[in-house]
Amino acid sequence: SLEGNRGNPRWKPPFPGVEGLWKAPTVVNNVETLANVPFIIKNGAEAFKAHGTPQSTGTKVYTILGDVTYPGLCEVDMGTPLRTIINEYAGGMKKGFRFKAALVGGAAGVLLPERLLDVNMDFASLNEYAAVLGSGAILVLNEHQSIVDLLWSILRFFRHESCGKCSACRNGCQQLYELITKIKKGEGTMEDVDLMLTIADTMFATSFCALGQSPVMPVRSAIENFGDEFQEITKR
Numbered sequence: 585s586l587e588g589n590r591g592n593p594r595w596k597p598p599f600p601g602v603e604g605l606w607k608a609p610t611v612v613n614n615v616e617t618l619a620n621v622p623f624i625i626k627n628g629a630e631a632f633k634a635h636g637t638p639q640s641t642g643t644k645v646y647t648i649l650g651d652v653t654y655p656g657l658c659e660v661d662m663g664t665p666l667r668t669i670i671n672e673y674a675g676g677m678k679k680g681f682r683f684k685a686a687l688v689g690g691a692a693g694v695l696l697p698e699r700l701l702d703v704n705m706d707f708a709s710l711n712e713y714a715a716v717l718g719s720g721a722i723l724v725l726n727e728h729q730s731i732v733d734l735l736w737s738i739l740r741f742f743r744h745e746s747c748g749k750c751s752a753c754r755n756g757c758q759q760l761y762e763l764i765t766k767i768k769k770g771e772g773t774m775e776d777v778d779l780m781l782t783i784a785d786t787m788f789a790t791s792f793c794a795l796g797q798s799p800v801m802p803v804r805s806a807i808e809n810f811g812d813e814f815q816e817i818t819k820r
Protein backbone atom coordinates (compact mmCIF):
# COMPACT_ATOMS: atom_id res chain seq x y z
CA SER A 585 0.00 0.00 0.00
CA LEU A 586 3.05 2.32 0.30
CA GLU A 587 3.12 2.08 -3.50
CA GLY A 588 -0.51 3.20 -3.74
CA ASN A 589 -1.92 -0.26 -4.50
CA ARG A 590 -4.01 -2.66 -2.46
CA GLY A 591 -1.74 -4.16 0.21
CA ASN A 592 -1.31 -7.79 -0.89
CA PRO A 593 1.27 -10.28 0.38
CA ARG A 594 3.86 -11.11 -2.28
CA TRP A 595 5.44 -14.40 -3.15
CA LYS A 596 8.88 -14.76 -1.54
CA PRO A 597 11.64 -15.08 -2.70
CA PRO A 598 12.66 -12.50 -3.70
CA PHE A 599 12.76 -11.18 -0.14
CA PRO A 600 12.52 -7.43 0.49
CA GLY A 601 16.30 -7.17 0.97
CA VAL A 602 16.60 -8.09 -2.72
CA GLU A 603 13.38 -6.66 -4.13
CA GLY A 604 11.06 -4.62 -1.93
CA LEU A 605 9.51 -1.16 -2.16
CA TRP A 606 9.42 0.05 -5.80
CA LYS A 607 11.23 -3.24 -6.61
CA ALA A 608 14.37 -1.88 -4.93
CA PRO A 609 16.32 -3.56 -2.09
CA THR A 610 14.50 -2.55 1.10
CA VAL A 611 15.41 -2.87 4.77
CA VAL A 612 12.45 -4.28 6.69
CA ASN A 613 13.32 -4.59 10.37
CA ASN A 614 11.37 -3.57 13.40
CA VAL A 615 12.48 -0.57 15.42
CA GLU A 616 13.75 -2.78 18.22
CA THR A 617 16.27 -4.44 15.91
CA LEU A 618 17.47 -1.13 14.46
CA ALA A 619 17.73 0.37 17.96
CA ASN A 620 20.40 -2.23 18.78
CA VAL A 621 22.65 -1.04 15.95
CA PRO A 622 24.04 2.16 17.58
CA PHE A 623 24.98 0.21 20.73
CA ILE A 624 26.81 -2.43 18.68
CA ILE A 625 28.65 0.17 16.59
CA LYS A 626 29.63 2.14 19.67
CA ASN A 627 30.53 -0.75 22.01
CA GLY A 628 31.30 -3.62 19.67
CA ALA A 629 29.66 -6.98 19.03
CA GLU A 630 31.29 -8.62 22.07
CA ALA A 631 29.63 -6.12 24.42
CA PHE A 632 26.26 -6.92 22.84
CA LYS A 633 26.93 -10.65 23.04
CA ALA A 634 27.75 -10.33 26.75
CA HIS A 635 23.97 -10.16 27.21
CA GLY A 636 21.67 -13.08 26.58
CA THR A 637 22.54 -16.68 25.72
CA PRO A 638 25.08 -18.02 23.19
CA GLN A 639 22.31 -18.71 20.65
CA SER A 640 20.15 -15.69 21.47
CA THR A 641 22.39 -12.73 22.14
CA GLY A 642 21.46 -9.30 23.41
CA THR A 643 18.33 -8.05 25.10
CA LYS A 644 14.61 -8.19 24.35
CA VAL A 645 11.88 -5.64 24.93
CA TYR A 646 8.60 -7.00 26.27
CA THR A 647 5.19 -5.44 26.59
CA ILE A 648 3.57 -6.94 29.66
CA LEU A 649 -0.21 -6.67 29.84
CA GLY A 650 -3.07 -8.11 31.80
CA ASP A 651 -3.36 -9.03 35.44
CA VAL A 652 0.05 -7.90 36.65
CA THR A 653 0.76 -5.15 39.16
CA TYR A 654 2.73 -2.94 36.76
CA PRO A 655 1.78 -3.44 33.11
CA GLY A 656 4.24 -1.78 30.74
CA LEU A 657 7.52 -2.21 28.94
CA CYS A 658 10.75 -3.79 30.11
CA GLU A 659 14.04 -4.65 28.43
CA VAL A 660 15.84 -7.70 29.79
CA ASP A 661 18.58 -10.08 28.71
CA MET A 662 17.55 -12.80 26.29
CA GLY A 663 17.04 -16.02 28.24
CA THR A 664 15.50 -14.35 31.30
CA PRO A 665 12.87 -16.75 32.72
CA LEU A 666 9.24 -15.81 32.17
CA ARG A 667 8.64 -16.02 35.92
CA THR A 668 11.35 -13.40 36.55
CA ILE A 669 9.91 -11.06 33.93
CA ILE A 670 6.45 -11.26 35.48
CA ASN A 671 7.51 -11.13 39.13
CA GLU A 672 10.46 -8.75 39.05
CA TYR A 673 9.70 -6.45 36.13
CA ALA A 674 5.90 -6.37 36.24
CA GLY A 675 5.54 -6.56 40.02
CA GLY A 676 3.93 -10.00 40.00
CA MET A 677 0.23 -10.74 39.83
CA LYS A 678 -2.31 -8.07 40.82
CA LYS A 679 -3.13 -8.31 44.51
CA GLY A 680 -5.55 -11.11 45.24
CA PHE A 681 -5.09 -12.93 41.93
CA ARG A 682 -3.28 -16.12 41.00
CA PHE A 683 -1.42 -16.79 37.78
CA LYS A 684 -3.26 -18.97 35.29
CA ALA A 685 -1.64 -18.47 31.90
CA ALA A 686 0.51 -16.19 29.79
CA LEU A 687 -0.06 -15.58 26.11
CA VAL A 688 3.52 -15.12 24.93
CA GLY A 689 4.22 -13.55 21.55
CA GLY A 690 0.98 -11.71 20.84
CA ALA A 691 -2.16 -12.98 19.11
CA ALA A 692 -0.06 -15.39 17.06
CA GLY A 693 1.67 -16.58 20.21
CA VAL A 694 1.42 -19.52 22.55
CA LEU A 695 -0.55 -19.91 25.78
CA LEU A 696 1.78 -21.14 28.50
CA PRO A 697 0.43 -22.65 31.74
CA GLU A 698 1.90 -22.26 35.23
CA ARG A 699 4.09 -25.37 34.93
CA LEU A 700 6.04 -23.63 32.14
CA LEU A 701 6.60 -20.35 34.01
CA ASP A 702 10.31 -21.10 34.39
CA VAL A 703 10.91 -21.32 30.65
CA ASN A 704 13.85 -19.19 29.57
CA MET A 705 12.73 -16.51 27.15
CA ASP A 706 15.04 -17.08 24.21
CA PHE A 707 14.55 -18.57 20.76
CA ALA A 708 15.96 -22.04 21.48
CA SER A 709 14.26 -22.55 24.85
CA LEU A 710 10.84 -21.44 23.61
CA ASN A 711 11.23 -23.59 20.53
CA GLU A 712 11.21 -26.67 22.79
CA TYR A 713 7.60 -25.81 23.64
CA ALA A 714 6.68 -24.82 20.07
CA ALA A 715 6.53 -21.24 21.38
CA VAL A 716 7.97 -18.02 19.96
CA LEU A 717 8.97 -14.59 21.21
CA GLY A 718 6.85 -13.13 18.41
CA SER A 719 5.88 -9.53 19.00
CA GLY A 720 7.33 -9.59 22.52
CA ALA A 721 3.89 -9.13 24.07
CA ILE A 722 3.12 -11.08 27.24
CA LEU A 723 -0.54 -11.13 28.26
CA VAL A 724 -0.96 -12.48 31.78
CA LEU A 725 -4.28 -14.05 32.82
CA ASN A 726 -5.57 -14.65 36.32
CA GLU A 727 -7.27 -17.82 37.51
CA HIS A 728 -10.76 -16.47 36.72
CA GLN A 729 -10.08 -15.78 33.03
CA SER A 730 -11.49 -18.15 30.45
CA ILE A 731 -9.07 -19.62 27.91
CA VAL A 732 -12.02 -20.31 25.59
CA ASP A 733 -13.04 -16.64 25.73
CA LEU A 734 -9.48 -15.53 25.02
CA LEU A 735 -9.19 -17.90 22.07
CA TRP A 736 -12.53 -16.59 20.75
CA SER A 737 -11.15 -13.06 20.89
CA ILE A 738 -7.92 -14.10 19.12
CA LEU A 739 -9.77 -15.94 16.36
CA ARG A 740 -12.14 -13.03 15.84
CA PHE A 741 -9.01 -10.90 15.32
CA PHE A 742 -7.60 -13.32 12.72
CA ARG A 743 -10.91 -13.51 10.89
CA HIS A 744 -10.90 -9.73 10.65
CA GLU A 745 -7.25 -9.50 9.59
CA SER A 746 -7.33 -12.16 6.85
CA CYS A 747 -6.97 -10.35 3.52
CA GLY A 748 -8.93 -13.10 1.74
CA LYS A 749 -6.35 -13.77 -0.96
CA CYS A 750 -6.07 -17.51 -0.32
CA SER A 751 -8.91 -19.85 0.52
CA ALA A 752 -7.05 -21.74 3.28
CA CYS A 753 -6.84 -18.62 5.42
CA ARG A 754 -10.05 -16.92 4.25
CA ASN A 755 -12.23 -19.97 4.92
CA GLY A 756 -10.10 -21.36 7.74
CA CYS A 757 -10.31 -18.18 9.82
CA GLN A 758 -14.08 -18.08 9.36
CA GLN A 759 -14.48 -21.76 10.27
CA LEU A 760 -12.27 -21.44 13.35
CA TYR A 761 -14.28 -18.43 14.48
CA GLU A 762 -17.59 -20.26 13.98
CA LEU A 763 -16.35 -23.31 15.90
CA ILE A 764 -14.97 -21.35 18.86
CA THR A 765 -18.17 -19.29 18.98
CA LYS A 766 -20.20 -22.50 19.16
CA ILE A 767 -17.91 -23.87 21.88
CA LYS A 768 -18.01 -20.61 23.84
CA LYS A 769 -21.81 -20.76 23.84
CA GLY A 770 -21.62 -24.24 25.37
CA GLU A 771 -22.98 -25.83 22.18
CA GLY A 772 -19.74 -27.42 20.95
CA THR A 773 -18.38 -30.96 21.19
CA MET A 774 -14.88 -32.40 21.51
CA GLU A 775 -15.19 -33.28 17.81
CA ASP A 776 -15.44 -29.53 17.17
CA VAL A 777 -12.29 -29.04 19.24
CA ASP A 778 -10.46 -31.70 17.20
CA LEU A 779 -11.74 -30.12 14.01
CA MET A 780 -10.23 -26.80 15.09
CA LEU A 781 -6.82 -28.48 15.34
CA THR A 782 -7.21 -30.02 11.89
CA ILE A 783 -8.23 -26.70 10.34
CA ALA A 784 -5.41 -24.80 12.06
CA ASP A 785 -2.85 -27.42 10.94
CA THR A 786 -4.19 -27.27 7.37
CA MET A 787 -3.97 -23.48 7.39
CA PHE A 788 -0.38 -23.71 8.61
CA ALA A 789 0.53 -26.06 5.76
CA THR A 790 -1.31 -24.29 2.96
CA SER A 791 -1.68 -20.56 3.68
CA PHE A 792 0.15 -18.10 1.49
CA CYS A 793 1.58 -15.87 4.22
CA ALA A 794 2.38 -15.87 7.93
CA LEU A 795 -1.03 -14.60 8.98
CA GLY A 796 -2.79 -17.75 7.86
CA GLN A 797 -0.01 -19.90 9.32
CA SER A 798 -0.36 -18.28 12.74
CA PRO A 799 -3.67 -19.38 14.30
CA VAL A 800 -2.26 -22.86 14.87
CA MET A 801 -0.08 -21.48 17.69
CA PRO A 802 -2.81 -20.13 19.99
CA VAL A 803 -5.28 -22.86 18.96
CA ARG A 804 -2.93 -25.78 19.60
CA SER A 805 -1.45 -24.38 22.82
CA ALA A 806 -4.89 -23.51 24.24
CA ILE A 807 -6.25 -26.98 23.52
CA GLU A 808 -3.12 -28.89 24.56
CA ASN A 809 -2.28 -26.89 27.69
CA PHE A 810 -5.84 -26.15 28.85
CA GLY A 811 -7.71 -29.15 27.49
CA ASP A 812 -9.72 -29.51 30.71
CA GLU A 813 -11.49 -26.21 29.97
CA PHE A 814 -12.55 -27.44 26.56
CA GLN A 815 -13.74 -30.74 28.04
CA GLU A 816 -15.66 -28.89 30.72
CA ILE A 817 -17.44 -26.47 28.39
CA THR A 818 -18.31 -29.13 25.80
CA LYS A 819 -19.95 -31.29 28.51
CA ARG A 820 -22.57 -28.67 29.38
Ligand code: SF4
Nearest residue numbers: 748749750753793796
Ligand atom coordinates in the same frame (compact mmCIF):
# COMPACT_ATOMS: atom_id res chain seq x y z
S1 SF4 B 1 -2.70 -16.27 4.45
FE1 SF4 B 1 -4.45 -14.93 4.88
S2 SF4 B 1 -3.59 -12.88 5.03
FE2 SF4 B 1 -2.06 -14.20 4.00
S3 SF4 B 1 -2.46 -14.01 1.81
FE3 SF4 B 1 -3.68 -15.73 2.50
S4 SF4 B 1 -5.68 -14.83 2.99
FE4 SF4 B 1 -4.23 -13.16 2.91
